[in-house]
Amino acid sequence: MLNQRYLKKTLILLFSLMSVFAWSQTYNLVYDDEFNGDTLDLTKWNIQVGYAANQEKEYYTNGNNIKVENGNLIITAKKENIVADRNYSSGRIYSKSKGVLKYGKVEARISVPSGAGTWPAFWMMPQSSVYGSWPKSGEIDIMEHIGSDPRMTSHAVHTALKNGSLGNNWFTKVYKDSMENNFHIYSINWDPDQILFYIDNIKTATLYRNYTDTYTGWPFDQEFYVILNLAVGGTMGGTIDDNIFNNPVELKVDYVRLYQLVTAIDEVHDSNVKVFPTKFSDKINIDADAPTRIRIFDNVGKVLVDRNISGNGIINTSNFSNGIYFLQTDTKTFKLIK
16 A cells, blocks of 8 residues: 555656646657658768778778668668778768757667677767867767677767767666667757657666866757768777678668757746746755745656745755756746756
């Protein structure tokens, strides 16, 4: 009985929070490719040709490893000598200047190949490197997979302060069965304060903005474009098992969609209650015209403060960790950031 009461209270809290924050999830589709034709749509994509970084062993060809059929984009890695110093070929496409986004939802339905040495990725780079060359202007890796670890999917970002070259970049590894040669949806929800990562519409990781950082720690306030590629070997791909090429080694993509965020959470306000500062450190000031119940939740819905305030009041937040919080009155919600 105790567990049932606890479950009921938890569900009520979750539904309450969902109703409060529902208005923050308004999106417009601004770019998509459903791959319903028989050739790659070059009004939506660019093809990269040449050598790859990260000690990868493939050479990217001008479309020879890319095809569209049966409603899918197919990028195929092959064991062949397109150039003298590379034993493998593959494909890479990107949407720079054709499909870009600043804040919103990015998703693709993808089937990754199996086999040691494969390294498929769905990722994002800045449209304009306003903060400087990589990694200063940022990188968002929505999905990376390596065939030598079949159950693993990686999410990652790179910034000036934390990146792969320094060996300290933020990343999360998710382990699930049946990830290879099966379609899954990989996506992010991205707003000014956080990037949420999803697999099959289930949240798998959250990266929060640290407001003590400048662009060196959060360059994700600019337009980014998407990239799809299938690497062979390299720093993540590792040792290549050439036997995998006895069968087609294919990255398949059902669709790619970009949705623009059109309603931001910080548009909310309450005419009867003033809360300041919304980017706080050790205290929050409350100015209420009438007795008002004030509750502060953390990002998972835990109540940290529950008190009544009339007139001017101060809430001590010196013991709060850095992150995003929500202050709720009877009618409105404020987003707060420490």
